[in-house]
Amino acid sequence: MTIETPKRLRIVIPVFNDWESLNILLRELDSVAPALPYRVVVSAVDDGSIQSSEGTLTSIEHLQALDKVEIVRLSTNVGHQRAIACGLCLACDTADMDAVLIMDSDGEDPPQTIPELLAATNGKKDFCVVGARRKRSENFTFRMSYIIYKNVFKAVTGKRIGHGNFSLLSSGYASRLVMLPDLWNNLAAALMRSRLPIQQVFIDRGTRYAGKSKMNFTSLIVHGFSAISVYADTIFVRLLLATLVGAGITVVASTTAILLRLFVPAYATPGWATTVTFSLIIIVLQAFFTSLTSLLSLLNNRVQRLILPIVDYKPYVRTVETIFSRTPSA
Template sequence: MIPTGVELIVVTPVYEDLEASSRLFRELDAAFGGRLFILAVDDGSVRQPLPGNAFAGLSAHGAVVKLRRNVGHQRAIAIGLGVAADYMTEKQCVVVMDSDGEDLPGTIPPLLAALNDPQVDVAVAQRKSRVETLRFKAFYEVYKRLFAFMTGRAITFGNFMAFSFSAVRRLAAMQELPIHVAAATLASKLRLRVCPLDRGPRYAGQSKMNFVGLALHGFRALMVFAEDVLVRVGLLCVAIAAFSVLGGALAIGLKLAGFATPGWFSVAFGILLLTLLQTGTLALMMLMLTGVVRSGSVTSAAGYKEFIDCVLVSGERVRLNG
């Protein structure tokens, strides 16, 4: 499906964004021409589905992967990487980017240049400037600090990344990939190179991501490191529980010594007991959440095909390997 002369494979998810994605395809074609293969994952679009001839008139090659339903931005990328892993060769590399124009085609060369270093498996884009609202920037700063506190890791990049052949094969086999692509890249222990790049404005339309969606996206990044979060929350719960037990013992001692005023002991001991019970409940919930995440995360290199309705190359359906 992917010609041997192709040097670069671009994986981009598209959901109800025909105008912006069409412009992206033209700009990518102008920048890379016949050396490029565009793997556009249509994430169950209904109103503006990608046509099978989306790359007509371009010198670049391409395929439209149509999904059976809307699976979400991150899982769509994971499916695209699964397809790429099955068809790419060792001399090819993969770039993941959004289809709305905020990831600029002109900033791809610095990512590819970073991959020329044999000590680099993944080149990630760190934003030097953002065309975002003050509310989004404030939330993003809070999210980065919360992520670092809960996981002990720093995440300063999004989906705009370039991968070597070995990196794509490794990530496609990770069950965490469809949960959060950037966090899964951190968890993969691949060697990263950070490239400061500018972020552009959308080509057309408005972002479909609202505040609730952003919060959920941030929470999914924590889910990838569920065990680390559990340990940190568990240690915090143990510290609070120990404080509660010591405080309760002190309250009982003061009561027996006759230093407690009427009603003080029952209120203080009740608050400490509730704190102890709540920390125990929180630790149990985190343990259950970890089990749910691990048992429910699917889409490995072998399982992504169940989400694909068809793959169109020049308007014609093609069969996937296997």
């Protein structure tokens, strides 16, 4: 008789100084864990925090259902998205999981919705489920900025992005994702670019547990450009095509100006046609050569060594510290 080994879910959580929120999140995850068909391991990725976690994570003394909690200490601050990449790569390297869940530590990814993500897998061996925002809890300025970001993303890439970091992947799909250089820039965009079949589950954004969000207007712009950069090749091609359209418009405008000057001189102001024509030609040529140079530079980079997250994350991981385990021998 063969005893089936319980499946294991590893939860990757990036943290930067927000230990108070993580403490509450661990308590929430512990209350949700009994309802999950997995043994749950939590990997909190310390993204070079300045504030110490010592004396803050008091909830670990009362954990009942979580299997293990560990803190992955990075050697320096690499940023939110790269901290996620490091945690995801370490999870794949450890090879002790059947699925991995990525979520933020601040409570805005509600632990109570994890069963909904798991239900969306429909019992499949391989899956990629993301939590799409149905209702947000930030202030008006941030919500409007986020709407602008999504619209700009759609305009320059031709793709709609409606999810963030809250995502659930099978171990097989996670192993494929950590091979993509795009993961080093932005998780959500990398998932879209990976061509994995993505299942969306609409959830309401939770309320922050404690403190203030570190995602300000500037951070949102950087985050937005990081996501957009994943589609750099698509963007440069679209810019090149737009430049060619502009060149066509310039030819039409120039031809019209010349015809007006030749056949309707009464309506032609001396010198204006030449000025307008040459100005348009110069603008179009500058745009064309800028787009072409950028595209060729991008294509040339394909023969250079790219970031490979599953290999290049290792120097950033300083230590892995187990702060709680129900099975000391594990």
